[in-house]
Amino acid sequence: MAQSAASARRLVRTALAAWDLEDQIDDATVIITELVSNAVDHGRHTSIRVLLSRPAEGRVRLGVVDRSKDLPVLRTDSHGDQLRGRGLVLVDALAERWGTELHRWGKQVWGELRCESARPGSTHPEVADHGSG
Template structure:
């Protein structure tokens, strides 16, 4: 594993690992190191899960003897975890019934946990990536009915008076 700077100046940790299940542990360690260095420890749990799932998919469906794992800081509060392998097969999210089985949950989970993920295709293989960001802040729910404001009450009263006047005029002209 080594720390680099991308051409755009962003921080990047990357490493070439054997295409085997044990490499998921090394990928998680890389994530831990990266997010700790960047002061983004709140992203660690999700980023570790994403790294494990991406490495797992590359081990099962990839080709070649090695994979490249990259953790890049793409914003002040966001990281991108990516795994490159030599397979041309583009991964698909499992259908809901398949995702409930013993395998096939990787991209289903990544899609649920991250704001963006994707696949970059190359002549010789692909890079599968996902961005990890803090969860969105919950917006407070306003439980005050709209007629509790003075303006709303005035509009309601004006509409009610208009309807009553129209009805009274209608009855008066008959």
């Protein structure tokens, strides 16, 4: 998981810097780390796919695709010293919105950040990275 998350964070930092959105890097790297962690822990395959896109002006979408159709669960309860299982609480707090898209072969879990582009009209095509889980 550590290697996959590190690769995903590098991809996010590179894409956001290219899009002149450095002010979003901190939140985006936390979001992608949590999404990658969930995909590695719960996916049914040895690889995942990390996606970054600009679906609209003023938005960045970070997504992770895995082979599992199990929906993520936002856990807000606290059971003693349980340290795992609350990554989506961070995603929910940092992302303007997040969700899941089911596919016949698995799912994509994504989070979106609202941002102001330093270069108006700088919507770029999707950037993808294949990492191992």
